[in-house]
Amino acid sequence: MYRDLVLESAELVFARKGFDDATVQEIAAEAGISLKTLYAAVPGKNELFEMVVERRGAEFLQETSEVMATDGSVLELLANGVRAYVSFLVRHEAFLLIHLRQGRAWGLPAMKGPSGVQREQGESLFLTVVRRGIDEGIFYDEDPQTLARSGMAVMQAHLMRVVEGIHGGDIEAVADAVLRSLHRLLCRPQVLARLGLPGAA
Known part of the structure; x- marks a missing residue:
């Protein structure tokens, strides 16, 4: 349910900050969801970046x-x-x-x-x-x-x-x-x- 929202938000944060400086907390905040909800949609930052790309x-x-x-x-x-x-x-x-x-x-x-x-x-x-x-x-x-x-x-x-x-x-x-x-x-x-x-x- 939140997967598309998380991917869209992650794309924006990775674009602004780059992979190394982006955090899952910033991605969750961009999406307007909790970290728990984010981790229910994706396993982690590396996987999230790969999914976006x-x-x-x-x-x-x-x-x-x-x-x-x-x-x-x-x-x-x-x-x-x-x-x-x-x-x-x-x-x-x-x-x-x-x-x-x-x-x-x-x-x-x-x-x-x-x-x-x-x-x-x-x-x-x-x-x-x-x-x-x-x-x-x-x-x-x-x-x-x-x-x-x-x-x-x-x-x-x-x-x-x-x-x-x-x-x-x-x-x-x-x-x-x-x-x-x-x-x-x-x-x-x-x-x-x-x-x-x-x-x-």
Whole structure:
């Protein structure tokens, strides 16, 4: 009965404080329930954090996967994937903060458990697009894993700008900025020039 309330409250507290500084007492207070009621819904802080990340991460992965499963050129898939990624995280700002704060980032190993599996699935979607872009001569012929991780770092940097108040939460402005940076990072200059894409010199 209280599980959804506890998860929503925990997401807000973890976003504000980070995992280490958040307490179950603060989460219970945010939810307006007693500690006893909280512990009846979830076993502890570690499990609660994993449940928050797993729940929101599943929604995130589903939205992004649906967009990436459509037909289209590699550049259309990249654009659609970026727009889905940015849109979800800007609409769920608490999860965005957790995503950035707790190492859901490009260079760190995935966590164990369901949320780690979700992260690996998300990274795999992006890596598939990068490999296809290389195979089609659209992207630089570099190590795909390095390009994908560099692309994830670019997306993280732009999302930090959202947290800092840049772009005013305008999803299209954020997505366009991310795409310009990714085009410059991934695409061969002659491809950008030929297609008149943002990011061309």
